Amino acid sequence: MRTPARFALALLLLVLAACDQAQPAPTPVVNPQWKSVELPLPPGPAGRVLARDVTRCGDRWYVGGGVGTPAGDTRPALWSTTDPAGATGWAPVPLDTASDYYAIRSVLYALGCQDGRVAAIGAKSGGAHGNPRVRTFYSRADGTLVAVPSRDFELYGGGRQVSVNRIAAGPGGWLIAGNRAGGATVWTSPDATAFTIHEDLPTLANSPDLSTFASDLARLPAGWLVVGGGRLAGRIDRDPYVWTSADANVWNRVPLPGTPDDETAQRVARTADGLVALGVAGTAFAAWHGDAAGATGAWSGATRFGATGTGAVAAVDGVAVLETASRLVVSTVGADGHRLWTADLAGKGWQSMTTPVQVGPGGNTAVTVGGAGDTMLLLTDDGTAGGLWASQFPRA
Known part of the structure; x- marks a missing residue:
């Protein structure tokens, strides 16, 4: 006959075994075979590569960024290659900074593409308050990237300056x-050679009950979509919106479908399955899936992945x-540093991906990813050295 103590122990073991069986198997980590790729220094003083954005445009890959010297000077740089795998043949693209003081010193941080030509946003902090002095650049017919000189400080x-974030091409221009x-x-601009500002637009800009902010954009079949968020009057948490x-x-x-958590959309991707907005939701990163038109009522609730941690700005x-490959690849930054993730084209089934180097959090660090087909290009900067890495997405 079992004693009560023995019976209780047996019951506890059965419960623990059942709980162990009920736990899902760990999500496997995806391990790309990253290859280090050289970005040759463009003409000018020696320094280190500052790679900040990457895009596939026509039959070429482009990487935008700059060069930083030990003295703290910077200058813009754009590299390209026709290698479909992005692993060889990189060369600097000629630049014409139009003798503009801040264009000469800019670092390119956002690239867009239309009809095989790129446009870019760059900036260099300066002036009495050290604010970013933003310049845009466009591709001339001969392939040279040309700066648009500043003729309107208020542009x-x-x-009223806050931020100038992302650039894209779509119906009727940029x-x-x-x-x-x-x-x-x-x-807006028809050809990226000069832009016109549209601020304080109804519904897009602030209203008495909602403060808004925009982070990224995408073209639609018949127009534009902007992603970001808003903060309702009297509240400190953010809600995710698209326009x-x-x-x-x-x-x-x-x-976007939200919760009482702090949530905002920061990037957006167009896929064969529609649109995916990406950002943060509470203590995790998040993806919202919508249809190709970004219509009201067509967006899913957030699919959360990873952890933002505390004590750092997560993004x-x-x-x-x-x-x-029918995959999304996303780079994030949180308290544990910069990380890579992958999911299907609807932003579901997230898995962690390994990176060739570990980059911690901090204002002087940067990691971003670009891709097309089944090719991934990863840009890294740990604050002391920058790198470009290429890999094909691993086959199952």
Whole structure:
């Protein structure tokens, strides 16, 4: 006959065994075979490569960034290659900084593509308050990347300056998404040679009950989509929003399914399965899936992955769409540093990915990812050395 103590112990062991069987198997880590790729220094003083954005445009890969010297000087740089794998043949693209003081010193941080030509946003901090002095660049017919000299200080700067974030091409030309003192703002151009600001637009900009901000953008089949967030009056947490427009003048605000947590959308990707907005939700990173038009009511609730941690500004910094592999690849930064993740084209089934180097958090560090087909290009900067890495997405 069992004693009560023996019976209780047996019951406890059965419960523990059942709990162990019920736990899901750990999600496998994806291990790309990263190859280090050299970006040759462009003409000018010696320094280290500052790689900040990457895109596939026409039959070429482009990496944008700059060169930083030991004395603290910077200059813009753009590299390209026709190697589909992005592993060889990189060379500097000629630049014309148009004798503009801040264009000469800019670091390119955002690239866009249209009809095989790139446009870029760059900046260099300066002036009495040390604010970023933003410049845009466009591709001339001979392939040279040309700076647009500043002729209007208030276009990107001035007392209402906040941020100039991402650039994309779409119907009728180019769009930049960013922010001014009045909230979410866009800039338009037919050919990227000069931009016009559109601030304080109804629904897109601030209203008495909602403060807005824009982080990224994508073209739609018939217009534009901007992603970001807003903060309702009297609250400290953010809510995720997207905005759609046919002409960049009249905007429709679409709330993404949210919770009482602090949530915001920071990047967006167009895929064969629709749109995926990416950002943070509470203590995790998050993905919201929508249809190809970004329509109201078509967005899913957030699929959460990873952990943002505490004591650091968490963000989704980069996103790549690998059409052939049917995968998303995303770079994030949180308290534990910069990390890579992958999911299907609907932003589901997230897995961690290994990186060739470990990059911690901090304002002087940067990691982002780009991709096309089944090729991934990873840009890293740990504050002392920058790198470019290439890999094919691992086959199952």
